[in-house]
Each structure stands twice: as C-alpha cells, then as structure tokens.
Amino acid sequence: MNLTERRKAATQLEIALAAAALFAERGAHATTAEAIADRAEISLRTFYRYFRIKQDSVAPLLAFGAQRWQNLLAAVPYEVPLPDALAQAAEEAMTEEGEVAAESFEWTRGLLRAAEDDPALRTVWASVNQESERQLAPLLAERTGAHAGDLEIRLTAAAATAAIRVALETWATGDPEADREAAAELAVSSMRTLTAPFRH
Structure with missing residues (x-):
C-alpha cells in the first residue's frame, strides 16, 4: 500500500477498535456512531466517510483476525497434511501470546455476544467470514497444487471457515x-471434524 492507503487503513482500524470496545461494553443498541467517533477522537463526518453505519465499523478488526490466521497457515510447512495444518494455524491464532492478542479476543467475544441481538452486526460477521473463505x-490451492x-x-475453504466461525460463536x-x-x-x-474428508 502507498502512504495514503496505509493512513486510511490505520484510521479504519482505530475506529474499529473504538467501536469494538463500545459494542463489548454497552451492546449494539446502546452504542451510537457519535460515541464511536468520540472514542476514536475523530469527527462524526470522518466516521461516515469511512463507514455507512455503526456496525460496519468493526469489519476491519474482524478481518484482521481472519488474516492473521491465514498468515499462520501460510507459514506451516507444506509437508504437514492439510487438515493438520489448518488445525495448527487455528490453535496458534487463538493462543497467541501478548496483550494485544488477549484484548482482541475479548473484543471478539463482546462483538459476537452483541451480534446475537443485532442483525446488522451478524451481517458484518457473515460478510467477513465469506471474504475470509x-x-x-x-x-489451499497453492498447498495442494489444485486450482x-x-x-x-x-x-475445504468453506469447511475451515465454518469451523472457526462456529467455534468462536460457541x-x-x-x-x-x-x-x-x-x-x-x-x-x-x-476443524478436524469438518476438514477430515479433505486429507491430502
């Protein structure tokens, strides 16, 4: 990304962090776009420049988690059977050490709890999972030599994504x-249950 794109992505992530914290603290209905803008220390106009509705603002944070898991998968040696590689990457992503990792999981917990009563948040979560898939x-194609x-x-991509989604929701x-x-x-x-049929 060029400098402008990096700044845009950084601003979006800051807004997402603020939104996730508020959704976790207050729930979806009690969180407003104004409150998110205040927490992120931006104007309401800036908020709406990046996001159409308040629920959309958490998408970058959820997508960041999905990308982290895929990065870990890419680092697993190719000789590891695919279902084992998928399970290993998922476990590493969820047990990663550090304060940031721990906080991100608490935000995710709060967001998924809030999504139970908010259709728009569930739509964002579904969209992030679809893009992750x-x-x-x-x-997966690169690991297996397939298309x-x-x-x-x-x-396999659908099964692996569903495994992560259902596990996190549960x-x-x-x-x-x-x-x-x-x-x-x-x-x-x-992961092992859903991807076992695709062992290579």
Whole structure:
C-alpha cells in the first residue's frame, strides 16, 4: 500500500477498535456512531466517510483476525497434511501470546455476544467470514497444487471457515469464564471434524 492507503487503513482500524470496545461494553443498541467517533477522537463526518453505519465499523478488526490466521497457515510447512495444518494455524491464532492478542479476543467475544441481538452486526460477521473463505481458497490451492476454483478446494475453504466461525460463536456466547485455550480447543476439534474428508 502507498502512504495514503496505509493512513486510511490505520484510521479504519482505530475506529474499529473504538467501536469494538463500545459494542463489548454497552451492546449494539446502546452504542451510537457519535460515541464511536468520540472514542476514536475523530469527527462524526470522518466516521461516515469511512463507514455507512455503526456496525460496519468493526469489519476491519474482524478481518484482521481472519488474516492473521491465514498468515499462520501460510507459514506451516507444506509437508504437514492439510487438515493438520489448518488445525495448527487455528490453535496458534487463538493462543497467541501478548496483550494485544488477549484484548482482541475479548473484543471478539463482546462483538459476537452483541451480534446475537443485532442483525446488522451478524451481517458484518457473515460478510467477513465469506471474504475470509474467498481469500483462503488460493492458499489451499497453492498447498495442494489444485486450482482455487476446484470444488474440493472451495469445500475445504468453506469447511475451515465454518469451523472457526462456529467455534468462536460457541465460545463467545457460552461460559463467560472460558478462556482462549477453550476457544482453541473448540476450533481444533471443529476443524478436524469438518476438514477430515479433505486429507491430502
């Protein structure tokens, strides 16, 4: 990205962080675009320059998490069987050390809880997952020597994305005391179950 694009992406992420914190604290209905703009220290006009509605503002943060998982998958050696590589990357993404990683999971938990009662947030979450699935297919194709449009590759991408999504949703809306290791266990179990038919 050029400098302008990097600045735009940084601003979007700052807004997303502010929005995620507010959604987690107050819920979707009690969070306004004005409150998000205030938390992000920008004008309301600037907010609407980047996002159409308040729910859209969390998309960059959710997409960042999906990209991090895919980056970890890309780093797994190619000799590792595909389902094992997918499970390994998911576990590493969810147990990553550091304050930022821990905070991002708490924001995700809050967002997914808030999404239960907010159709627009659920739409954003679904859209992020759909885009993640689309981006995953070329990675899987590269690992297997197949074509990204092949049915098996598309099915594997769909299964892997669904495994992460369902695991996170189950963790976020379940026991509030469950930690990230519990989320990782759910993700690995779901990943192995859904991607086992695609072992190479």
